[in-house]
Amino acid sequence: MEMISVFDMFKLGIGPSSSHTLGPWRAAQRWLEELRQQLDLQEVQAVEVHLYASLALTGKGHGTDLAVMLGLSGQDPVDIPIQNVLDIKEQIYREHRINLADQYIIPFDPSQHIIMHGGERLAEHANGLIFKAYTTERVFEETYYSVGGGFVKKANEKADPQGTVQLPYPSQNGEELLQHCRSQQMKVADMVWANELAWRSEEEIRSGLRQIWQVMLKSMYHGCYAEGVLGGGLNVKRRAASMHHKLIGGIKFENAEDWLAEVKRRPNDFNAILKWIGCFAMAVNEENASFRRIVTAPTNGAAGVIPAVLMYYICFSGENVQEDDIFSFLMVAGEIGSLFKKNATISAAMGGCQAEIGVSSSMAAAALTECLGGSVEQALMAAEIAMEHHLGLTCDPVGGLVQIPCIERNSMGAIKAITASRLALDSDPADACVSLDNIIKTMWETAQDMNHKYKETSQGGLAVNISVKVPEC
The missing domain is CATH 3.30.1330.90 (D-3-phosphoglycerate dehydrogenase; domain 3)
Structure with a gap:
């Protein structure tokens, strides 16, 4: 394993x-x-x-x-x-x-x-x-x-089946994860925390998770104020800053924390929340397209989904979210992502964009569900729902750039994650016909059947149907 x-x-x-x-x-x-x-x-x-x-x-x-x-x-x-x-x-x-x-x-x-x-x-x-x-x-x-x-x-390197550590709760798939949580009466985040302690100290875990969250936050903050045109030849105009200006006005902040506090105070009607989610996700991926520092979550091309859903949880869910809650969100998301890595792929070159946006949406859906009080079964159900509705998504970057359609897809992936979470929270997992393991297996089979031209080659899909000349391609 x-x-x-x-x-x-x-x-x-x-x-x-x-x-x-x-x-x-x-x-x-x-x-x-x-x-x-x-x-x-x-x-x-x-x-x-x-x-x-x-x-x-x-x-x-x-x-x-x-x-x-x-x-x-x-x-x-x-x-x-x-x-x-x-x-x-x-x-x-x-x-x-x-x-x-x-x-x-x-x-x-x-x-x-x-x-x-x-x-x-x-x-x-x-x-x-x-x-x-x-x-x-x-x-x-x-x-x-x-x-x-x-x-x-x-080349020819094999993962050590025993790993470099002995984890108290190793999980190869969703069923094993569920059995650990049931037998120990733990949440997913508790199980992940126990496993992480096999690698590093409690303070190292907290410091590492804090750094991940800070980079996510700063990439959203900076992306919400950065204007101009993305490099590469497509002349894609940054949109997050314009969206952000309409939502918050011309207010400037000294740091990302003050900005976050102001976002929390903003009106949270349905239309505003939708706009904020899109703004958060696109801000991160516009930063990503600009060769700036972001968090791979689980990939760079899908880096905006999890921060956007996490911001939804912090700012608009109605919960009093503390730092430990943010850490729990990240740990649940990371564990779900690892199941896709172990049993399928998180590489668009192997699986299309279902392996990037789809996986990130699945990770975010499970994390949000558990953080909103859902059971382990509901969290896994949310992960399954999110991936189910990304199956077959191709990777067809125009001009070989992580811009079209990648940036917008992060916004869509974030919305799907929240929708999947809400569906799971209102459902009884005992009635579900499809498990997370079923969907991971299906995603991998879909990836293997997908034509290579739809796997990050820019030889199919939008990449060949948009008349642009890009010098880098």
């Missing part, structure tokens, strides 16, 4: 894509560390990065070239200053040099040393990449796969 922590499902990273940006970035970092074990980096005269299938077909628009260059430069997505993200890329393109591991400068021309193989797929996954280091005597080569959500595996 693969052991997956909530901190595996929620990662801090730079947009616009967890599989095409964060994953390749982490792969480059990992390759450098493994390379160090074999030779002195000063022996390296040149490096090449080969991108395959989806990584090549939509890599430019998703920032894959940027990601591997930053990874090779020794930068980390968690703490790199945002202003350095594009500056380093531009410097490499301008000077045709790279500061390998931030220690040793070697020649590097991205047009020659990042090679795209769009028509070729490596054996284990659509998101494959090969790193090569050349010395005077030999070539050091390694293959990695970015398997979704920022997760990376080396």
